[in-house]
Amino acid sequence: MTDKTIASNRSSGLLFALKRVPWARILIWFLLIVMLVFCVMPLVFMVTASMMPASDIIKMPYRWIPRDFHVENYVKAIKGNDGSFTFPRNILNSLIVALTVAFTTVLLASLTGYGLAKFRFRGRNFVFMMIMATMMIPFEAIMIPLYMVATGLHIQNTYLGLILPFLVSAFGVFQMRQYLLTFPGEFLDAARVDGMGEIGIFTKIVLPNCTPVIATLGILSFRGQWDNLLWPLLIVQDEKMKTIPLYISKFAEEKATDEGAMMAVAVLASIPMFILFFALSKYFIGGAAVYESRKG
Amino acid sequence: MKKTTYRGIEKKQARWGVAFVVPSVLFFCLFSFYPIINAMFTSLFDKRILSLAAPKFLGLGNYIYIFKSASFWNSMRATLVFTLGTFIPLLVFSLMFATFIYNICGRRSRGFFQIAYYTPAVLSSVVAAAIWLLILAPPGLGNQVLNWLCRTPGVDRKWLANGTMLQFSTMLVYFWKYIGYFVILFITGLATIPPTIYEAATIDGSSKWQSFWRITVPLLKPTILLVSVMAMLQCLKTFSTQYLFTQSGGAAQDPINVITLNIYETGIRNQRIGRASAMSIVLFVIMLVLTFAQFKISKSDDVDY
Structure with a gap:
């Protein structure tokens, strides 16, 4: 009996504490950040991938930090595939x-x-x-x-x-x-x-x-x-x-x-x-x- | 006596006004009115680019041809699917996120989110399509992220191979590119609503949810309508994403063969200028109707505080 009241007290206390947490605000911030990741991720991908050799780009899982700066990409980009600039x-x-x-x-x-x-x-x-x-x-x-x-x-x-x-x-x-x-x-x-x-x-x-x-x-x-x-x-x-x-x-x-x-x-x-x-x-x-x- | 000199000055000034306006008027006559009239005219002929024979008059033959052709209706379907599938999510999400940012963020973080959401719009659409082609490739990020979210390792979602997924992919690229732009439009719209209205509503016991539906949405209706028509017109004209996906990405053309792509193919690749012009005129009429709707709607719905 006493145990039960304590437990219910405790849970109502917990419930009270949970109610005080601004769930709506947290949810909204979470959504804002998800959207932010969605918007920015492809851009980060573009920049990081431009520094990687092709074998790293198509590897699963994608490594977000290039191992080193793969300059050949930029050289090739400027020269073109046929070297015609x-x-x-x-x-x-x-x-x-x-x-x-x-x-x-x-x-x-x-x-x-x-x-x-x-x-x-x-x-x-x-x-x-x-x-x-x-x-x-x-x-x-x-x-x-x-x-x-x-x-x-x-x-x-x-x-x-x-x-x-x-x-x-x-x-x-x-x-x-x-x-x-x-x-x-x-x-x-x-x-x-x-x-x-x-x-x-x-x-x-x-x-x-x-x-x-x-x-x-x-x-x-x-x-x-x-x-x-x-x-x-x-x-x-x-x-x-x-x-x-x-x-x-x-x-x-x-x-x-x-x-x-x-x-x-x-x-x-x-x-x-x-x-x-x-x-x-x-x-x-x-x-x-x-x-x-x-x-x- | 005095009056005549005054009129002289007016006349002299009027001449300057005409001089300032003439260059643009000439430009618009040559590069807007002449081509659209020419397109209407050409759409009545069987005209090809390199043919030396005089074009044959067909009357409405080209229109009848395209209205009977499966490829035209497929393009209309692709354009409609793309337009609805892009502008509705754009509208809903941009309104949602604009409200979030406007109500939750301080001035600094508001500026930050605006700029961060807007950055994709800075890229040209060709670059955007090139990035997404890599992301959506079978070993790309698209599969990885989705599989990580769904806990299904190693499944290929066929972003570019499956017809339905391909349509979805083009919408995704467009959505990604323009969401920030529309968020900013809505934030500007939200800023015009006086905060006193919300305060009054809160004092009267209105919840945030009620305030949104009863105050924000009705007062923002002009902006919402404007933005939706603008987004629709933009989507109807989409070309770059679809072109890059089919040309460079090797995606199948049929599911995303939007009307502009079809005009380009028919007119330039197949050199059927008459038919392409007929399609152009159909596109023009559709957009004209939408623009008139926009004018009608935005005139009747202005809000005064």
Whole structure:
């Protein structure tokens, strides 16, 4: 009898203690960490595998810490399977294309956004609606006519061909216009009264005041091209003019490619984006959040 | 007199406005409107890339052909399966994790989780697919982790060999790449809900669970709808993952032959531009309907506090 009460007392005490433990919080933290592992593990795998010989990568269980730095992977990644050094050239191509597109997008989008937000002219709303309408046309639906245009102009295998369809984006124009709508017109008028030309106003007053949007837009356009596989796939056949996504898909196809070199290519191809990301993560995250403002 | 000079300035300024707008307008005419009209036009002809003969007018022949072809319907199925199978988990999990992070974490750890979840999105989709091809290979991490979790050593899950698993694998890659992006979208959305509403609800005795369903979800409805339509449009356009899996990974094409892959194959590989254009137009119409739905929905559902 007494034993039983003691036992029940004890268990209720234990129960009480258990109830005090914030189970929900622990569970949520656990889930957050599981998700974290899921998100980060493939990245860690990429980096560690790039330092291992292929025999270690496909060994079960996977060893997470490389025994030593297997430099041959990186050598092979840069040289390519046939030793033709197309990889550095392709990285350069990607950089040229992505930087140019980022530059022209920022320039043209801010110019157009400024024109639409701060000037009154006939047909302004029509132009704005027209540009917005192009957002509904997916690139995938127009790639074949574009391809025909590119072949007609004989700009396959050129930088011009890679860049031309992406000079400016409707979303960029939209973003710039929305941002500049709130820009006080008094500044512009003051500058005009002081005798500043319209181009001077644009480059010296409007552009410097748009840096956050410019950064987000620049990053979005840069990564859009860094990531672009479909269009280069259509118009580039020349190995020398290929961009990184094309190189990776070709490198992965080749029989001679081993797993370590593959991951070394992946690491090297991601370095520019990661540098951008860690230097400007505010704008990356902001770029994601910008879509929020689209509903307004 | 005064009025006329004023009008002159206005006119002069208007000219500058037009000058600023013209380059982009020209661009969009040449690289958006012309191609889509051209695609509509081409879809009515039997056009091939290298053929010198004049293209034959087919009327709706290409559409009839694709609507009868098994490969087109297989692509529609693959695209639909991929879209639903990706965007629903993305939506549910990103909302869930955004709520967790928003409610549990302090400012520092919130920033940390946001960045950590977002890192996969920094990789290009081709790199992402290349990594997952290795992870999902028979001796790869995918089997090891799953077997360790299920306590079934040595079972090959056939991630890339089995048709169903292959579809699941492509969804997994996409989910992994975009979860952080959508978590951030939802956290931004959550931050716009005034905390006083939650405080009032808590004082009235509402539990966390009730607060979530009765406050967060209704107030976040515009964001949820926006994000879901955006995710759907993204998923409909998926290409890189499927291309890399079939080209480089040697996976079977049929289960994951999404519409964009099919357009590419038909138009470029098989040089049937007319048919490919017809498929493009079908894709365009689907996306147009979805975008209009988005506009309609997001207009009618704005919340004011």
